[in-house]
Amino acid sequence: MRQSELFTRTRREAPKDETSKNAELLVRGGFTEKIMAGVYALLPLGLRAHQKIEAIIRDEMNAFGGQEILMPSLHPKENWEKTGRWGTYDSLFRFLSYYSKIEYALGPTHEEIVVPLVQKQNLSYKDFPVAVYQIQTKFRDEKRAKSGLLRGREFSMKDLYSFHTSEEDLDRYYERAKEAYRKIFQRVGLGHVTYVTFASGGSFSKYSHEFQTLTMAGEDVIYICDKCDVAVNREILEDVGKSCPECKNTSLREEKAVEVGNVFKLKTKYSSPFGLKFKDEKGEEKEVIMGCYGIGLTRLLGTIAEVHHDDKGLVWPESVAPFRVHLIRLGEDEGVRKVADEAYEELQKKGIEVLYDDRDASAGEKLNDADLLGMPYRVVVSVKTIEKKSVEVKKRDEMDARLRKLSDVVQECL
Amino acid sequence: MRQSELFTRTRREAPKDETSKNAELLVRGGFTEKIMAGVYALLPLGLRAHQKIEAIIRDEMNAFGGQEILMPSLHPKENWEKTGRWGTYDSLFRFLSYYSKIEYALGPTHEEIVVPLVQKQNLSYKDFPVAVYQIQTKFRDEKRAKSGLLRGREFSMKDLYSFHTSEEDLDRYYERAKEAYRKIFQRVGLGHVTYVTFASGGSFSKYSHEFQTLTMAGEDVIYICDKCDVAVNREILEDVGKSCPECKNTSLREEKAVEVGNVFKLKTKYSSPFGLKFKDEKGEEKEVIMGCYGIGLTRLLGTIAEVHHDDKGLVWPESVAPFRVHLIRLGEDEGVRKVADEAYEELQKKGIEVLYDDRDASAGEKLNDADLLGMPYRVVVSVKTIEKKSVEVKKRDEMDARLRKLSDVVQECL
Numbered sequence: 001m002r003q004s005e006l007f008t009r010t011r012r013e014a015p016k017d018e019t020s021k022n023a024e025l026l027v028r029g030g031f032t033e034k035i036m037a038g039v040y041a042l043l044p045l046g047l048r049a050h051q052k053i054e055a056i057i058r059d060e061m062n063a064f065g066g067q068e069i070l071m072p073s074l075h076p077k078e079n080w081e082k083t084g085r086w087g088t089y090d091s092l093f094r095f096l097s098y099y100s101k102i103e104y105a106l107g108p109t110h111e112e113i114v115v116p117l118v119q120k121q122n123l124s125y126k127d128f129p130v131a132v133y134q135i136q137t138k139f140r141d142e143k144r145a146k147s148g149l150l151r152g153r154e155f156s157m158k159d160l161y162s163f164h165t166s167e168e169d170l171d172r173y174y175e176r177a178k179e180a181y182r183k184i185f186q187r188v189g190l191g192h193v194t195y196v197t198f199a200s201g202g203s204f205s206k207y208s209h210e211f212q213t214l215t216m217a218g219e220d221v222i223y224i225c226d227k228c229d230v231a232v233n234r235e236i237l238e239d240v241g242k243s244c245p246e247c248k249n250t251s252l253r254e255e256k257a258v259e260v261g262n263v264f265k266l267k268t269k270y271s272s273p274f275g276l277k278f279k280d281e282k283g284e285e286k287e288v289i290m291g292c293y294g295i296g297l298t299r300l301l302g303t304i305a306e307v308h309h310d311d312k313g314l315v316w317p318e319s320v321a322p323f324r325v326h327l328i329r330l331g332e333d334e335g336v337r338k339v340a341d342e343a344y345e346e347l348q349k350k351g352i353e354v355l356y357d358d359r360d361a362s363a364g365e366k367l368n369d370a371d372l373l374g375m376p377y378r379v380v381v382s383v384k385t386i387e388k389k390s391v392e393v394k395k396r397d398e399m400d401a402r403l404r405k406l407s408d409v410v411q412e413c414l
Numbered sequence: 415m416r417q418s419e420l421f422t423r424t425r426r427e428a429p430k431d432e433t434s435k436n437a438e439l440l441v442r443g444g445f446t447e448k449i450m451a452g453v454y455a456l457l458p459l460g461l462r463a464h465q466k467i468e469a470i471i472r473d474e475m476n477a478f479g480g481q482e483i484l485m486p487s488l489h490p491k492e493n494w495e496k497t498g499r500w501g502t503y504d505s506l507f508r509f510l511s512y513y514s515k516i517e518y519a520l521g522p523t524h525e526e527i528v529v530p531l532v533q534k535q536n537l538s539y540k541d542f543p544v545a546v547y548q549i550q551t552k553f554r555d556e557k558r559a560k561s562g563l564l565r566g567r568e569f570s571m572k573d574l575y576s577f578h579t580s581e582e583d584l585d586r587y588y589e590r591a592k593e594a595y596r597k598i599f600q601r602v603g604l605g606h607v608t609y610v611t612f613a614s615g616g617s618f619s620k621y622s623h624e625f626q627t628l629t630m631a632g633e634d635v636i637y638i639c640d641k642c643d644v645a646v647n648r649e650i651l652e653d654v655g656k657s658c659p660e661c662k663n664t665s666l667r668e669e670k671a672v673e674v675g676n677v678f679k680l681k682t683k684y685s686s687p688f689g690l691k692f693k694d695e696k697g698e699e700k701e702v703i704m705g706c707y708g709i710g711l712t713r714l715l716g717t718i719a720e721v722h723h724d725d726k727g728l729v730w731p732e733s734v735a736p737f738r739v740h741l742i743r744l745g746e747d748e749g750v751r752k753v754a755d756e757a758y759e760e761l762q763k764k765g766i767e768v769l770y771d772d773r774d775a776s777a778g779e780k781l782n783d784a785d786l787l788g789m790p791y792r793v794v795v796s797v798k799t800i801e802k803k804s805v806e807v808k809k810r811d812e813m814d815a816r817l818r819k820l821s822d823v824v825q826e827c828l
Contacts, residue, residue: 003492007481007544009535033531035486042484044546050484051541067421070456070464072449073487073551074568086430095509098773100567102450106520117447117455121423130421139553141513153514154488 001044001323002344003357005023006030009042010369014256016329020217022305023148025314029269029372031295031322045355045373046301048229048259048322050156053297053304054135056187060180066133066160073137077103079112082273091140107141111270111292114161118288119276125165128278128288128334129173133160135297145179149302152286156297163271170265177263177293181211185260188300188315194260197231198245204267207245211261211295215306218258231257260304261295264385296411314374315396323355325413326375330363330382332371340381343391343406347379352413371396377413416769420444422457424783434631436719437562443786444624444734452559452567460715460788462736464570467711468549470601470733471572474594480547480574485527491517493526496687505554505663505817506818520553522625523682525706532702533690539579542702548576549711554579561631563716564672570711576701577685579692584679590809591677591707595625599674602714603731607721608674611636611645612659618681621659625675625709629720632672639663643698645671672717675709725816728788729810738770739827740789744777744796753797757805757820761793765828785810791827 008030014036017066018257023040027034027307031046042050058068076096086105093106107113114132122334123130138157145153160177178196185194201207204329211232212222213266216395227243232240232252243250271288272275280286308315318324326346329340355375357366363382370378378401380392385403393409394401404412422444422827426447429448432438440446445460472482491508495502500508500519508521519579521527528546549776552571559567574591578584592610597724599608606627615621616824636645640656646654646666657664685691685702694700722729733736742755758770769789771780777796784792792815794806799817807823808815818826 005479005481007532007535007537007541007546008731031536033534035488035527035531036488039488040484041527044481044483047482047484065419067419067458068461069458070461072453072455072568074553076449077448091513093511095507095511097507097509099557100559112453113449117449118421118478121421121444123421123423127421128594132421139488141511143513145514154486160524247449307690357541 001355004359005356006044010372018148022150022217022302025309026149028383029314036143038133040149040152045322049320050297050301051332052320053188053300057135057184057295060184061133061160064176064180068134069132070136071110072132073107075105075112077105078402079116080105083112085269088378090141093139093141103192108129108138110159115270115274115276116220118163119274123278125278125280128165129162130167131160131162133158139409141289147219149298150217152298155299158295158297160293161280164290167289170289170291172264174263176289178209181261183261185211188320189308195222195224197229197233198236198237199233201265204269205265208262208264209356210259212255212257213260213303213307215303216256218256219261220257221253221254221306222257223254225252239390260300260303263293266290266292313372316374316376318376321376323353323375324371325352325354325379326357326373327354328357328366328378328380329368330380332360333383335386335400336383339386343381346406347413348412350410350414417769418773420458424786434562434801435723436631436716439719439723440563450554454563454566459736464711464715466734467602467714471549471598471709474598475547475574478590478594480545482548483546484548484550485524485762487521487553489519489521490524491519491803494519497526497684505556507553514814515692522552522554524573529684529688529690532577533688537692539692539694539798543576543583545574545576547572561633563712564631566712569672569713572709572711574707576705581703584703584705588677588679590706592623595675596678599625602734603718604721609636609638609645611647612650613647614650615679618683619679619791622676622678624673626671627674627721628669628716629717630670630672631720632670634671634673635796636671637666637668639666662760672715674717677707680704680706727786728790730790732790735790737789739768739791739793740767740771740787741767741768741785742771742780742784742792742794742796744780746774747797750795750797753800757793757795760820760824762828764824764828792824
């Protein structure tokens with residue numbers, strides 16, 4: 001894409017009301033725009049990163065048998081009454097509509113919808129396990145929205161629900177889900193700072209597990225066992241005797257973190273109120289056993305910004321970068337224009353996604369913007385580089401640029 | 415995909431409360447499920463069709479310079495007060511939240527968000543025209559939801575907003591948008607029954623244009639000029655003297671139709687209340703001129719079902735079919751299994767999307783389901799076909815099946 005055609009503008013200053021690093025950088029770079037507290041719009045560059053995260057998650061969910069669906073945000077009151085959460089769910093948006101005179105909840109999670117949905121399919125024991133997921137917008141009436149994209153009132157989420165005929169089958173599936181989650185966080189560039197963290201399992205299971213990513217911007221505190229590479233959250237630290245639940249190690253390291261995902265054995269907590277049952281081999285009716293598995297995509301975008309930046313701007317992991325290459329033309333020289341245009345064609349011909357800074361702006365402005373926007377490869381064409389029949393290439397996390405032939409750069413960026 | 419793994423089930427009977435053909439067929443086929451009046455979930459087959467429609471629209475929007483963004487559904491009250499629509503917009507969901515004590519609107523359209531968003535970019539006259547679009551969920555508090563997917567309270571929509579420095583530029587862009595819309599309706603299989611229809615332009619323009627698709631399920635009545643292939647909607651029929659606005663022909667044909675898209679010259683209607691201005695070449699401030707362009711995707715899905723079905727079920731156009739081929743194994747014979755499994759591999763290897771009916775069910779049930787689900791190509795493997803070293807192929811809209819070699823069928827389905 002030609003940057004001259006991009007309608008967003010970078011800003012030198014952070015908006016005064018943004019105190020978190022992720023929002024500061026994402027707003028300054030024009031990836032996102034704040035609409036009001038806890039509510040953001042994704043602009044072209046931010047949406048591209050979001051779509052890449054989406055594709056990675058979709059890929060891993062499909063790989064372990066998830067079937068993609070799309071459930072609505074408007075939920076019937078009666079479903080939430082059935083589970084007893086209409087009046088008790090913290091941060092549930094609920095309202096009486098003015099025209100249709102119906103009471104709705106705005107979905108913050110979808111157990112109340114997915115259970116009756118699966119129930120309508122009249123499944124037999126042979127049809128299990130079943131796993132359905134969606135990538136969809138969630139709403140939570142947070143008393144205080146904060147931390148930029150880390151805690152919003154409206155955000156995108158992937159939620160998967162699994163259905164089983166036995167606890168053993170849920171246990172097996174749950175372990176596979178944890179494996180899929182590990183892969184996702186690795187693929188989006190957070191694997192090295194993300195810990196499987198023991199959390200409370202509620203009244204139905206001993207533990208659930210959170211995926212916690214280390215960052216000073218996180219609201220959570222976790223206690224890491226460096227022997228097992230797992231952690232415990234603050235909520236259950238006392239319950240586990242301040243020791244690692246796996247090796248009983250008591251020298252745990254305290255860190256701040258943000259919860260980017262969680263997996264939870266619901267068992268019959270939601271199948272029971274709706275009467276979601278199956279007939280087993282003997283024709284006996286039994287309750288369906290469930291698990292649920294969430295990842296916040298908006299939050300992931302914010303977390304990636306928190307983890308991957310330096311004092312000049314963002315440093316996108318290659319897998320989720322809006323564009324792989326930021327091609328920069330310095331100066332108005334005809335020869336430079338020609339070579340830069342050719343480089344743009346050449347890179348795109350190889351299927352490489354390029355943001356081409358073809359604007360009439362100063363070298364300083366362009367290079368500062370490249371640092372702020374943080375694409376993995378910066379390729380510069382200038383009078384200096386064309387004299388040497390080369391272009392200048394620098395990865396965003398490298399100190400120094402290198403002069404290379406365009407064909408070599410294309411190979412490197414592939 | 416193996417049909418034995420699909421968690422949805424077809425139903426013999428239509429749900430009693432579904433009186434529209436689109437909802438009846440889409441619910442019976444397991445493409446969609448009703449959650450409550452005007453609110454549906456998309457199940458795997460329905461979501462696949464929706465994603466194909468999405469891809470076609472995205473493709474055409476990008477092709478004429480649209481930049482994709484994603485705006486939120488929670489809107490600040492003050493924005494809607496600024497345009498005077500907080501209390502007057504028919505079917506606006508608005509509510510005071512319980513926890514955050516903020517008054518919100520749930521976005522039924524996005525002028526109130528996109529105008530201040532573009533305003534924040536501080537664009538100069540050189541940066542125009544600008545066009546941004548999103549594919550996003552909309553909410554409308556309809557007094558009565560009806561007609562299945564044709565009029566819901568929650569639905570997906572593509573809305574594009576264009577920004578110009580002159581009316582002439584808007585006029586040019588508007589004609590290009592109409593051209594892009596024609597292509598979209600052709601590509602999704604509705605071109606032959608969709609008419610550009612003159613509608614009221616409101617207080618700012620003489621006309622706007624709707625895209626109306628002929629179907630008995632439509633709530634609108636239009637008057638077609640067969641000479642010009644355009645139509646007039648009922649609202650302005652008197653104003654145009656019951657004649658074609660293009661050729662003045664007065665023998666217009668009355669038809670029922672559903673509005674699948676519209677294009678509207680907003681001019682300064684929304685830029686004015688927000689003070690969205692630009693500085694021209696002389697440094698003078700002028701108001702930005704706008705257009706808006708909508709297509710309802712959920713409605714399009716329902717309309718395609720209304721237009722493309724017969725008494726046995728759906729007949730998906732190839733471009734939006736959830737799968738291109740429905741491969742059906744008849745009987746449990748080992749040889750049949752082997753050939754059917756091979757055909758599944760072979761078709762997929764060529765990149766053809768296949769729904770493989772590998773279930774242990776009767777021939778009648780499988781063939782009835784294939785008709786109901788309506789994939790473009792039905793390929794049957796049975797004892798009869800393997801005796802002739804062939805498979806049986808039938809397009810959904812053909813009367814008779816043909817025996818062919820698998821390799822020929824693969825070629826035909828490509």
